[in-house]
Each structure stands twice: as C-alpha cells, then as structure tokens.
Amino acid sequence: MNDPFLSIQSAVDVVLTSPHPENKVAACLFNQKKSLTRTNAWPVAIFDKIGTTRIGDSSGTIHAEVNCLLHFEDRTDGTEIAITDPCCPNCAKSIAESGIKTVYIDHKGFLKDFAIRRGNEFQDMSLSIMAHAGISIYEINRKEKTIGIIYQPEQGYIPPEDNPIEIIKQIIPATPDSFQTLIDNVRIKHPSWGCAFATNQAGEVFSLVASSHAAVGFSQERFEKEGQPSPQTMDGKKYSFYLSPLNRLLFGAAKHGLKLMERYIWTSVTPTSRELVNLVGAGYKTLAIGDIDQCDTTDPQDKPSDAISTLKSAGIMTFHTLKRT
Numbered sequence: 640m641n642d643p644f645l646s647i648q649s650a651v652d653v654v655l656t657s658p659h660p661e662n663k664v665a666a667c668l669f670n671q672k673k674s675l676t677r678t679n680a681w682p683v684a685i686f687d688k689i690g691t692t693r694i695g696d697s698s699g700t701i702h703a704e705v706n707c708l709l710h711f712e713d714r715t716d717g718t719e720i721a722i723t724d725p726c727c728p729n730c731a732k733s734i735a736e737s738g739i740k741t742v743y744i745d746h747k748g749f750l751k752d753f754a755i756r757r758g759n760e761f762q763d764m765s766l767s768i769m770a771h772a773g774i775s776i777y778e779i780n781r782k783e784k785t786i787g788i789i790y791q792p793e794q795g796y797i798p799p800e801d802n803p804i805e806i807i808k809q810i811i812p813a814t815p816d817s818f819q820t821l822i823d824n825v826r827i828k829h830p831s832w833g834c835a836f837a838t839n840q841a842g843e844v845f846s847l848v849a850s851s852h853a854a855v856g857f858s859q860e861r862f863e864k865e866g867q868p869s870p871q872t873m874d875g876k877k878y879s880f881y882l883s884p885l886n887r888l889l890f891g892a893a894k895h896g897l898k899l900m901e902r903y904i905w906t907s908v909t910p911t912s913r914e915l916v917n918l919v920g921a922g923y924k925t926l927a928i929g930d931i932d933q934c935d936t937t938d939p940q941d942k943p944s945d946a947i948s949t950l951k952s953a954g955i956m957t958f959h960t961l962k963r964t
C-alpha cells in the first residue's frame with residue numbers, strides 16, 4: 640500500500656478502538672511493500688499486570704506513531720506515516736530518528752479539542768523537529784480528496800547536523816562476554832549513552848552505540864553553548880529537543896530493519912520513564928544499566944526510579960547492573 644488516502648482512512652477506521660478513554664489516536668506507517676496501522680495503547684504486559692496506572696512520570700501507553708515504528712516489519716527508513724492527529728514532540732523526534740520522510744495528518748485532527756489544547760506543542764516543537772530533519776508534512780482532507788502542504792523542505796535539503804547512531808556488523812556471536820567487551824571498548828565522551836546488539840532478518844549480529852543527542856538537524860553544539868531551548872510545558876508535561884540513548888537505539892534499529900536482542904541492551908544511566916515504557920511496548924523484558932542511581936532526564940518531575948520499581952515489582956521487566964570494567 641502506498642496511497643496516503645487509503646493509509647489515513649485505515650487509521651481513521653481503527654481510531655475509536657484505542658483503549659485510551661480520552662485521547663484516541665491512530666497512525667498508519669507504510670512503504671511500497673508493507674503497512675501497519677496501530678492506535679495508541681497500553682502494551683499488553685503493562686495492561687495485564689498493572690492496568691492503567693502511571694509508570695514513573697509517564698503514562699503507561701505508547702503513542703500510535705511509536706506503536707507503528709516499534710512493530711513495523713521492514714526498515715522504517717524512507718517510510719511515510721499517516722496520523723489522525725498532529726503528533727506530539729516526542730513522536731516527532733521518534734519519526735525523525737527512524738528515517739520517516741513524509742508525514743500526513745488528517746485535517747480533522749487539527750480541529751479536535753485535544754489538538755487545540757496542545758496546538759502550541761505541535762507548532763512550536765513538533766513542526767520544527769520534523770522540518771529540521773527534512774520531513775515533508777501534509778494535511779489530508781479526506782472528504783475533499785485534497786492534500787495541503789504544511790511544510791516542505793527545499794529540494795536536496797540535507798540536515799546540517801546529523802549524528803546517526805553507530806552500527807557495526809559483528810564477526811563474533813552475541814554472548815555476555817562479547818557484550819561486556821563492547822561496553823568496555825566504546826570510546827564516548829557523553830555521560831549518557833547506550834549500546835546493544837541487534838540482528839537483521841538474516842540473523843547477522845550488529846552492535847549499536849548511541850549517546851544522548853539533539854534531534855536530527857539541530858546543532859548539538861549550539862544547544863550546549865546556549866543551553867537547551869526552554870522546554871514547552873503543557874498539562875504538566877515537558878519536552879526537550881534531545882533524544883536519549885535508549886530511544887535512539889530503539890528507533891535507530893527500526894530505521895535499519897534491525898531488532899535489538901533481549902538481554903543485550905545497556906544504558907550507562909537509568910533511562911527516562913517514557914523510554915522504559917517504549918522498551919516494554921517494543922516487547923523487551925530486560926535492561927542492563929551501568930549506574931542505576933543516575934538518571935537521564937531533564938524533567939524534574941520524571942521519576943525513573945519509581946518507573947523501575949513499578950515495572951520490577953509487577954514482574955514486567957528485570958533490571959541488572961552491568962558496569963564498564
């Protein structure tokens with residue numbers, strides 16, 4: 640399927656099946672060969688064991704766009720996505736990181752109360768994040784059968800700042816020993832980084848290394864010099880222009896059609912609550928952390944240690960410490 644009208648329709652067709660009581664969103668991710676339509680939802684492991692309780696400072700749901708990205712059965716690089724609603728800044732970062740090149744948004748999505756309440760988030764952050772990544776953004780009117788331009792990059796635009804995650808094909812198999820060697824040998828300056836082994840469909844093993852970084856196209860140097868642009872605050876939620884290593888590993892793997900290997904995912908410090916929910920949503924049950932007492936969050940309200948204890952005590956995930964030797 641490769642038709643934006645059919646794709647947006649398939650999202651609209653399922654949007655009311657979203658288990659979320661208020662904010663029902665659906666997305667359809669597609670390329671020439673495959674498509675996947677999902678709503679926002681609680682990952683089964685979370686819903687079955689703890690229901691709709693919050694996890695740390697994050698809702699236990701994963702957003703529709705992320706639900707598609709984490710389960711698409713092909714590389715997400717170069718795909719397109721049709722969404723019933725304007726996307727939030729976190730999804731905009733995930734969309735940019737996973738190599739999506741075109742975003743369609745249902746025009747009715749801009750008229751909903753939900754969108755009007757959150758309008759600034761989309762205008763001030765999501766649009767800017769996607770524009771910097773060189774993503775084309777369109778508004779679809781299903782009834783009129785028209786597509787309006789919200790943003791189109793200049794012809795031949797290449798993001799001025801891009802720091803893709805490092806992906807290296809391995810010649811030795813993934814074992815606890817080879818994983819420890821990977822963690823020990825990475826030369827990285829950033830205190831917050833992560834690595835993982837991943838496989839492709841042929842079963843070949845790759846190492847992935849990512850540090851915390853500004854979203855595609857944003858200048859890391861400028862952020863560090865000027866300080867981060869002030870995070871937008873809506874409904875008590877804060878967003879930043881940075882991506883944390885675990886999200887970069889998840890969406891970087893998706894971009895290249897790789898699957899992170901269970902038991903071979905490591906972060907130097909504790910990820911944010913939102914990342915932990917994404918990790919569960921992607922189907923993982925274990926995470927190794929270098930320093931569990933340090934947290935990778937700029938949000939003073941985020942409580943990743945609460946998220947960890949909730950996930951641990953419900954038997955949803957296990958965490959273990961794995962240090963650089």
Ligand SMILES: [Zn+2]
Nearest residue numbers: 702726727730
């Ligand atoms: Zn979102």
